[in-house]
Amino acid sequence: MERIEGTRAVLVTESEPARVEPTRPRLRTGRRRIGGGMVEIPIRQDIEPASAILTNPVLAEAKRECSSCGHPVGRTSGGLPGASEGVCPHCGAVFSFTPHLEAGEVVADQYEVQGCIAHGGVGWIYLAIDRNVSDRWVVLKGLLAPSGSQAQAIAVAERQFLAMVNHPSIVKIYNFVEHPGFDGRPVGYIVMEYIGGTTLQSLLATQRAEMPQRQDKPMMPVEEALGYLLDVMPALSYLHSLGLVYNDLKPENIMLTEDNVELIDMGAVSGIGDCGYIYGTRGFQAPEIVRTGPTVATDIYTVGRTLAQLTVDMSDSRYSETLPDRDDVPVFQRHESFYRLLVRATNPRPVQRFSSAEEMATQCRGVLREVLAEQTGVPHPGTSVLFTMHGCEFGADLAPHRTDVLVDGRMHITRLGARDVARALPTPVPTDDPESDWRIDWDDGIAALDGDLQVALKCFQRVIAAVPGEAAPKMASAATAELMLETEDAGNAEPLRQWCEQYYRTLWRTDHSMVSAAFGLARQRAARGDRALAIDVLDEVPLTSRHYGEAQLTAVLMLLDGKPVADITEADLRDAAKRVGGLSATEPRVLQVRAIVLGAALDWLRAGETPATNTPILGQAFDEEGLRLGTEAALRELARHSPRRRHRYTLVDLANSIRPPSWM
The missing domain is CATH 1.25.40.10 (Tetratricopeptide repeat domain)
Known part of the structure; x- marks a missing residue:
C-alpha cells in the first residue's frame, strides 16, 4: 500500500486575484453561531467566483515537490530560476507545475474554463462555468490517480459513487469527466460545487498576520476551533455510515462560508479498508494507515491533529506524529480536558481512540462547555448522554451539621464520607459492549472508594482520559482526592489539594447545578485559609437551589466559626x-x-x-x-x-x- 501526501490546494503567493466582471456581493454583517450554537463568530463574506481567479498562476518554488518521491524540484539553482516542468532527478518522474487547462477551453463539451484558483497535490484547480446547467459556477479538480489512460478510466469509474454523497456540510460532486491532457492522454476531473468561503488555514493565517507586533503569534482560540470541527464531524459520521473515509481532514480542507462550515476536496475519499493508493498529508495522516488501510480510527486521528494544528504551534518537525508536552503549552495547561481530548484522538494505538465521530463529537461538546465557561465566566451546562442525572449531592451540609451539637449535646463527625460520595455519583448509561469500555474502570473506582482510595483515584483518572468532556469522572476524582486529604501525610497534601480544587472549580464554573462542586471548592479554599474566596463560591449557589440555605449557613460559619x-x-x-x-x-x-x-x-x-x-x-x-x-x-x-x-x-x-x- 502506498501513501501519497499533499492532496489539498495551496494558495499561490505570486499571483493576485483577477477582476473579471465582478458581481455585486450580497453584503451581510453581524455574527452567527457554530458548534451547536455555543460559539459566536463574525459573518465572513463569501468570495465572488470571478474575483477568485488568479491572473498569473505560478506555484511558489517553496511549494514545488515531486509527487512521487516528495523531493524538492523546480527550485532556483545556480542563479537560474527553477523550471516549472521537467524530470525529477531523484526518481525520474515527470513533474509539471503549469496549468493544463486554459481560459476559454471547454471540458467535456460542457464546462468552460475561466482560470486557475489554486494548486493542489495533483495539479491546478480550475474555476469553470457549466454551460449546460444555468451557467452555474463549478470547480474542476484533477483525479488522484496514477498516470495512464487505463488508470484514469478506472479512477473515473471508481469515483462515480461520490456523486451520490449528499450532506449539507460536504461539497457537492456534480460529475466526473475526462479531457485530453498535454500529452494527448485523457485526464480525469472531478466537477464540484464552487464554495466561495475561506478555509480554516487561511483564516488562521489572517488572524496571526493581524497581530504582527506579538512575538508569540497566537493560534486559533480553542472554543472557535472546537466549534468549527463540531460542525463538520456530522459530515464525517455520514461518510462513515456509507462505508467511506474522508482521509485528508486538515484546516485547508475545511471551508467557512457565510452560512456553513463544509468539507471540501473529496478527491481523497476511499472505502473503509481499501488498498492501493492512500492519500493524505504528513502531520495529519495516521501512521498506521499503510498497514490497516483507511478506517474510522484513521479519520478520528486527523480530527485530533487538525484541532491541534489550529490551536498549538506545531511547526516543529518533532511533532509530526506526536503532541507537545502539556507542561510546554499554555493552552494545554489552561484547558486540561482539551489536551486529554487530543491525546485520545491521536493515540498511537487505533483501538484506544474514539470509536466513532459521534463519540468524539460528544466529548468535544463537553470540553467546549468547559472552555466557554472558563473564557466567559458564564456557566454552560449540558446534559450527559453517558451518565444518568445526579441523584443527590454530597458534602453540602457538613459545616451546618456541626451545629447540631447545640441541639443534642453530641459531637458530630462532619468529614466527607466515601459511601455518601458513592451514593451521590451518577450511574453510567448501559452499553452493548461493556467488555472494552471505560465503564469497567468506573465500576472498579466506585468499589474501591470504600477500601483503597489510591486505586479509586487511578480508576477515575482513566475514565477522564477516555471521556474528557464528562463531568461525572471529574467529580469522582475531586471527591476521592478530598477523601485522601483526610488520610494522607502533609507531604502529599498540596498536590492532592490542587487536583481537588481544579476539578471542583471546573465543574462549578461550567454548571451551577453541581452544588457538590461548589461546597467542595469552598472547603478547599477555606482549608487554604482564604475564607473570603470560599464565601464567594457559596454566594454563587442560586436562590432556586434546594441547597441555598445550606450555602448561606456555611458562609456564616466561615465568617465566624473558629x-x-x-x-x-x-x-x-x-x-x-x-x-x-x-x-x-x-x-x-x-x-x-x-x-x-x-x-x-x-x-x-x-x-x-x-x-x-x-x-x-x-x-x-x-x-x-x-x-x-x-x-x-x-x-x-x-x-x-x-x-x-x-x-x-x-x-x-x-x-x-x-x-x-x-x-x-
Whole structure:
C-alpha cells in the first residue's frame, strides 16, 4: 500500500486575484453561531467566483515537490530560476507545475474554463462555468490517480459513487469527466460545487498576520476551533455510515462560508479498508494507515491533529506524529480536558481512540462547555448522554451539621464520607459492549472508594482520559482526592489539594447545578485559609437551589466559626446576621446558627469592641443587653427542640447565665 501526501490546494503567493466582471456581493454583517450554537463568530463574506481567479498562476518554488518521491524540484539553482516542468532527478518522474487547462477551453463539451484558483497535490484547480446547467459556477479538480489512460478510466469509474454523497456540510460532486491532457492522454476531473468561503488555514493565517507586533503569534482560540470541527464531524459520521473515509481532514480542507462550515476536496475519499493508493498529508495522516488501510480510527486521528494544528504551534518537525508536552503549552495547561481530548484522538494505538465521530463529537461538546465557561465566566451546562442525572449531592451540609451539637449535646463527625460520595455519583448509561469500555474502570473506582482510595483515584483518572468532556469522572476524582486529604501525610497534601480544587472549580464554573462542586471548592479554599474566596463560591449557589440555605449557613460559619474574637469585625457580624435573617425560619439548623451569630456578637462587645452604628442585629439592639436577650431566647428555643432531657437542662442553665441581670 502506498501513501501519497499533499492532496489539498495551496494558495499561490505570486499571483493576485483577477477582476473579471465582478458581481455585486450580497453584503451581510453581524455574527452567527457554530458548534451547536455555543460559539459566536463574525459573518465572513463569501468570495465572488470571478474575483477568485488568479491572473498569473505560478506555484511558489517553496511549494514545488515531486509527487512521487516528495523531493524538492523546480527550485532556483545556480542563479537560474527553477523550471516549472521537467524530470525529477531523484526518481525520474515527470513533474509539471503549469496549468493544463486554459481560459476559454471547454471540458467535456460542457464546462468552460475561466482560470486557475489554486494548486493542489495533483495539479491546478480550475474555476469553470457549466454551460449546460444555468451557467452555474463549478470547480474542476484533477483525479488522484496514477498516470495512464487505463488508470484514469478506472479512477473515473471508481469515483462515480461520490456523486451520490449528499450532506449539507460536504461539497457537492456534480460529475466526473475526462479531457485530453498535454500529452494527448485523457485526464480525469472531478466537477464540484464552487464554495466561495475561506478555509480554516487561511483564516488562521489572517488572524496571526493581524497581530504582527506579538512575538508569540497566537493560534486559533480553542472554543472557535472546537466549534468549527463540531460542525463538520456530522459530515464525517455520514461518510462513515456509507462505508467511506474522508482521509485528508486538515484546516485547508475545511471551508467557512457565510452560512456553513463544509468539507471540501473529496478527491481523497476511499472505502473503509481499501488498498492501493492512500492519500493524505504528513502531520495529519495516521501512521498506521499503510498497514490497516483507511478506517474510522484513521479519520478520528486527523480530527485530533487538525484541532491541534489550529490551536498549538506545531511547526516543529518533532511533532509530526506526536503532541507537545502539556507542561510546554499554555493552552494545554489552561484547558486540561482539551489536551486529554487530543491525546485520545491521536493515540498511537487505533483501538484506544474514539470509536466513532459521534463519540468524539460528544466529548468535544463537553470540553467546549468547559472552555466557554472558563473564557466567559458564564456557566454552560449540558446534559450527559453517558451518565444518568445526579441523584443527590454530597458534602453540602457538613459545616451546618456541626451545629447540631447545640441541639443534642453530641459531637458530630462532619468529614466527607466515601459511601455518601458513592451514593451521590451518577450511574453510567448501559452499553452493548461493556467488555472494552471505560465503564469497567468506573465500576472498579466506585468499589474501591470504600477500601483503597489510591486505586479509586487511578480508576477515575482513566475514565477522564477516555471521556474528557464528562463531568461525572471529574467529580469522582475531586471527591476521592478530598477523601485522601483526610488520610494522607502533609507531604502529599498540596498536590492532592490542587487536583481537588481544579476539578471542583471546573465543574462549578461550567454548571451551577453541581452544588457538590461548589461546597467542595469552598472547603478547599477555606482549608487554604482564604475564607473570603470560599464565601464567594457559596454566594454563587442560586436562590432556586434546594441547597441555598445550606450555602448561606456555611458562609456564616466561615465568617465566624473558629475565629478568635479579635479577628472578627463588625462587618463580619452584620454580614452573618444578614444571611441568617434572609432565610426562612423553617430552614433546617437556622435556629442554632442564629444563636451562634448572636453569641459571637455578644462576645465581640464584651471584648471591648464598639459598633459603628446602633442598627439592630437579627432584630436585637446592638448592645450588651439586647444581645443577651436575643441569645437567651435562642438558647431557650433550642432547649424546646432538644431530644435529650439532660441537654435541655444544660441549654436552660446556659440561657439563665446569659440573661441580663434583673433587680426584681
